[in-house]
Amino acid sequence: MKSDVVVIGGGAIGSSVAYHLKSDPAFGGTITVVERDPAYTRASSALSASSIRQQFSTPLNIHLSRFGIEFLRRARELLGVDLGLREPGYLFLASPAGEAVLRANHAVQKAEGCAVDLLDPAALKARFPWIAEEGLALASHGTANEGWFDGSSLMQGFRNTARALGATYVADEVVSFDAAGVDLKEGGRLEARAVVLAAGPWSGELAGRSGIALPVEPRRRSVFVFDVREAPGVTPLTIDPSGTWFRPEGRFYLAGTTPAEGNDLAGAPLEVQHQEWDDMVWPALAARVPAFEAAKVVNSWAGYYEYNTFDQNGIVGRHPRIESLIFATGFSGHGIQQSPAVGRAVAELIVHGEYRTLDLNTFGYDRLELGRPIRELNVV
Known part of the structure; x- marks a missing residue:
């Protein structure tokens, strides 16, 4: 053939x-x-x-x-398909240790004409009142051409x-x-x-x-679907300095994180790592967004990154x-x-x-x- x-x-x-x-x-x-x-x-x-x-x-x-x-x-x-595209942007948060990298990335993005705002903690709080700004030095918010589908x-x-x-x-x-x-x-x-x-x-x-x-090798990542009692407000896809990320998904939210060192093995079984929620994801969510303190997982799945080492x-x-x-x-x-x-x-x-x-x-x-x-x- x-x-x-x-x-x-x-x-x-x-x-x-x-x-x-x-x-x-x-x-x-x-x-x-x-x-x-x-x-x-x-x-x-x-x-x-x-x-x-x-x-x-x-x-x-x-x-x-x-x-x-x-x-x-x-x-x-x-x-011929409806992708349900939403464009609320990405929000990268940086601790003092990550501030220099965030500023360097911002310079590259602005040179390429990206719509990206740097926000100090006060400006961040003014734009997103639901966020706890403790431990943050800087944030970068993409105001156009970013979202999910x-x-x-x-x-x-x-x-x-x-x-x-x-x-x-x-x-x-x-x-x-x-x-x-x-x-x-x-x-x-x-x-x-x-x-x-x-x-x-x-x-x-x-x-x-x-x-x-x-x-190139398979690296497992777990995604958690969670519900909250009261939505905090308009939420971009947010990446905490801890590596935990979250975003809305309909009436729920998605979240995940980078696995802990030693738990990111190539070809690990495609099984949800529920301990990541307990030990890494939920503590970061609760500390960053008070409205997420009562978050409840309602679903989860695992998928592979095609990771270029x-x-x-x-x-x-x-x-x-x-x-x-x-x-x-x-x-x-x-x-x-x-x-x-x-x-x-x-x-x-x-x-x-x-x-x-x-x-x-x-x-x-x-x-x-x-x-x-x-x-x-x-x-x-």
Whole structure:
């Protein structure tokens, strides 16, 4: 069996690649997307908290998400789906120890034209009266182009539209790949002119089995849904200096945190770490928002980050010595928001031989071999 392009992974990134390829009038080839979990029960796209922000420390991440927010606003027109996009912004809080980094990030964001306000504790309290400002030195509030949406609907919109345009989806698992195609678990081989590795958290393992070093691994994150007796008021997605984050979700709220040292192992079972709520999340919420002292967990889930251990940024573009192999992985928690731009960029690379909308060469694979990380300081 042959296909012009084989995409390994049918989540948001892989399906965005398929959609953008099939949407390009200059592409007349065939596309096969191989997805081992067609119900998406473990897919990071379906289990994401699905938020989008401009507040990054790396200019290219800002550009990727700027493209993304415009795409999300047009999702009904482009994909026929309602993503329920909300744009109350992000609110990063800094202790005195984190103030310098927040100011440095702010300078990068303002240079890129982001709508971001720095707030001292008094200004923060005036804007968000529900917050306890103790222990804070500074805050950064994104006032436009930031918020959250239905990530599962975005993924399905990409998938369904790509299929309607002629992409083929195969329910199988790729066990290895090379420059000329992929080998399937159920037997058989798909030959291809181009192979796109978009297998999310499992990209590193699959690459390793294929003889390619790729520092991408699954890192578990727990998300808690909680209720409160009285809502505090308009609430952006807020990141406490402790690493705990929270945001509204309908009449409820979502929250999570970065796991404690020693509890962030690669490939840990996809099980909710309820102790994180008791030991880390709830204490931070109660201290920062008095209205959350009586928070009650009503649901929870766990999902995997496709964590790039090298520098926590996406790995996108051709392998330097295997031209037919293209990477689209390692986004470390911000893949869902960057899926529109990455899918478009990879499609351009395949069809036109170069990036045309956004130049993603900064995130190329060669930086791994050269030992030149592009550090993202704002990883949530």
